[in-house]
Structures are given as C-alpha cells and as structure tokens.
Amino acid sequence: MSSRKTIHLVIFGIGNVGSTLISQINASKERLKSQLNLNIEIPVVTNSKLVFFNDKRDTDTWETNFEKFSVPFDVSDIIAFVKEQQYENVIAVDATASADLVKNYISLIENGCHIVSANKLANTLHYEFYDGLRLALKKHNKSFLYETNVGAGLPVIETIRNLYDSGEEVEKVRGVFSGSLSYVFNTFSSENETFSKVLTRASHLGLTEPDVREDLSGNDVARKLLILARELDLNVEFQNVKIQSLVPKNLNGKASLHQFKTRIKELDQPFLERKDTLSKNQVLRYVGELNVAEKRLEVKLISEEKQSALGQLKGSDAIFEIFTKSYGTQPIVIQGAGAGKEVTARGVLSDIVKLSNHIN
Numbered sequence: 001m002s003s004r005k006t007i008h009l010v011i012f013g014i015g016n017v018g019s020t021l022i023s024q025i026n027a028s029k030e031r032l033k034s035q036l037n038l039n040i041e042i043p044v045v046t047n048s049k050l051v052f053f054n055d056k057r058d059t060d061t062w063e064t065n066f067e068k069f070s071v072p073f074d075v076s077d078i079i080a081f082v083k084e085q086q087y088e089n090v091i092a093v094d095a096t097a098s099a100d101l102v103k104n105y106i107s108l109i110e111n112g113c114h115i116v117s118a119n120k121l122a123n124t125l126h127y128e129f130y131d132g133l134r135l136a137l138k139k140h141n142k143s144f145l146y147e148t149n150v151g152a153g154l155p156v157i158e159t160i161r162n163l164y165d166s167g168e169e170v171e172k173v174r175g176v177f178s179g180s181l182s183y184v185f186n187t188f189s190s191e192n193e194t195f196s197k198v199l200t201r202a203s204h205l206g207l208t209e210p211d212v213r214e215d216l217s218g219n220d221v222a223r224k225l226l227i228l229a230r231e232l233d234l235n236v237e238f239q240n241v242k243i244q245s246l247v248p249k250n251l252n253g254k255a256s257l258h259q260f261k262t263r264i265k266e267l268d269q270p271f272l273e274r275k276d277t278l279s280k281n282q283v284l285r286y287v288g289e290l291n292v293a294e295k296r297l298e299v300k301l302i303s304e305e306k307q308s309a310l311g312q313l314k315g316s317d318a319i320f321e322i323f324t325k326s327y328g329t330q331p332i333v334i335q336g337a338g339a340g341k342e343v344t345a346r347g348v349l350s351d352i353v354k355l356s357n358h359i360n
Helices: 016-036 061-068 075-085 104-112 129-141 156-165 179-192 196-205 219-231 255-260 264-278 342-356
Strands: 005-012 038-046 050-053 090-094 114-115 169-178 241-243 282-293 296-305 317-324 330-338
Touching: 005 016, 005 075, 005 156, 016 038, 016 050, 016 342, 038 061, 038 075, 038 342, 050 061, 050 075, 061 075, 061 129, 090 104, 090 342, 104 129, 104 296, 156 219, 156 317, 156 330, 169 179, 179 196, 179 282, 179 317, 196 264, 219 282, 219 296, 255 264, 264 282, 264 296
Parallel strands: 005 038, 005 090, 090 114, 241 296
Antiparallel strands: 038 050, 169 282, 169 317, 282 296, 317 330
C-alpha cells in the first residue's frame, strides 16, 4: 500500500460553516484514512480577529483550546507558522465572507497554499483581480476550488466546467439560485398568506440573512450568475447583471433594519397584486438567467407554469437548468438543497478531498 498522504488545513472562519466543517472532518477522519489513505490535520483555526495554532493536533477539543489559547493575528503570521513547521500539502480554507481575506489569496498562493473557498467574493470582484488570481495559481502550480459558491453542495460549477472543457456549447443557464427566496415564493404562491408573514417565517427558520433585504435585493443571486458566466469565459462584471430588486426604494438601505421590520407589511399589497395576475396554473419564481451568446445576465421575478421544473419546486430547494447545443430543448437539471450549513460544509469537505487526490 502506498504511504498515507497528510493534508494540512488552515481554516479561516469558524462560524456556522467553518465549525460544521471541523465537526464533519472529525467524524470522517477514520474513514478517510482507511478508504482514501488520507490524513487531514487542522493545525490553524481562525475567526476574524484571533488565531489558534494547534500544535498538538487535537481537533476534538478545538473550541475549548481556541477560547484559551487564541491570539490576535495577521495573515503573514500564519504564513510564517506554516513555513516554520515545514508543512507540505497546505490548503487554506475560506469559510468567511471577508473581502480582506480575499485580498490575501495571492499571498497565500505564493507561499505554498492551495485554496478551497465558500466565499463568493474572489470570483465576483472586478475581472482584473479574477484573472490575476488565476495567473498566480498557474504560475505557482496551485489549485482553487469553490464548488459551494453556487448551489451549496450541488455540483453546479463542476458540471458547467466539465461541459465547457469538453467542447460542449452551453447556450443558457437559468434557475432558482436562492434557497431562501425559493422557500418564500414556493410558499407564497401556494398558500393563502401575506408576503410579509411568509418572509418573517423564512427569517425565523434561519433561511434568510439577518437583514432579509440582502436576499430580496437580488445581489446574492446576481453573484452566483456572474460566477457561472465567468466559468464559461465570459468577461463580465457585476454591474453587467440586470437585477430586479424586490426591495421598494423607500425601504432600501437608507431605512434602518428596525424601520424595515416595522414597515414590512408595506410589501404585502404589491406582491398580492402580482400574485393576482397569475392564472391558476402559474406560480411566482425569482430566477437567475444567463444567455451566453448575448452575454445577457438577468435576475428577475417571473410567472412560471406549475408543471415545469421550476414551477414544481418545493421547500427551500434550488434548481439549475443548463441548456446546451447537444441536449437541445431538454436541459440538464440539477436540483436539491441550495443552502444550509450542513450541505455547504459538506461541499467544502468534498472540495478538500477532491483537491487532496490531485496533490502529489
């Protein structure tokens, strides 16, 4: 049997996704060793301000140790520690939403790290940064995996990239990209409830951002759409995405979150009027749509037939339809849980394992 491969993880971010990821790694350790001959160590764990250098590699008590022994850090401190320990096979895992950390990606790559990221920002900043990051990866022979940027644990990016790399002509991608807005419109379309009541329940269930305007703005869907467009080598920017925001102008960012919550019922009448325009065979869906030939990226609220793939959507599932030249009018459909800490963390772990298999 070949010798066991050891991977060293630097985990940035121990919120919902990061802490769940560590738990999943701990639960999978023995199986990874026996089935894949793979040993995953976590010598570095950080939150936004503090780092814990885990010399003893005891990840079962990492939370207690983090509380006791963490210290303030700069990314350069982590790079110095990794070099001092002479680690090989280092993967920096970004489980944050931090723009500052993204600015350190190239430095991490230059100092020997591969990157696995749940953070969308690196792939949605201006194209100059996007291209420069890929040049750095190529120059230093490093990998960057980010399947969870679109669809959490669903294999959307991988499928589109494989189709494109094989020479398939991808013509259009459309779907419900947001698990939170999927739940909102699936429920609102089928139940006799006000829009504000459905939205509040989605928030209480933890499906939305703390400020639901982040979801209603359409920006998150737009970022996912932009990422998919760039996977198909379209040189497009975030401002090229045409976004239909669902936040009324008088309730946007100028109003405080408290003001928005006290006035949330103002959303009810406009959405009821939109719902009343539907036939009994139609439902509302908030979709992202990419027309590749025209370089057109749109995020919008549409009426959809109930019997269609998008119309049959339930719960907080996401769905992606990929139309290609070879497949004709029948799209490739990928559907499943599009949000949640468990599926997102599992997707990150899948990327770590996939990357580990390709590291010499």
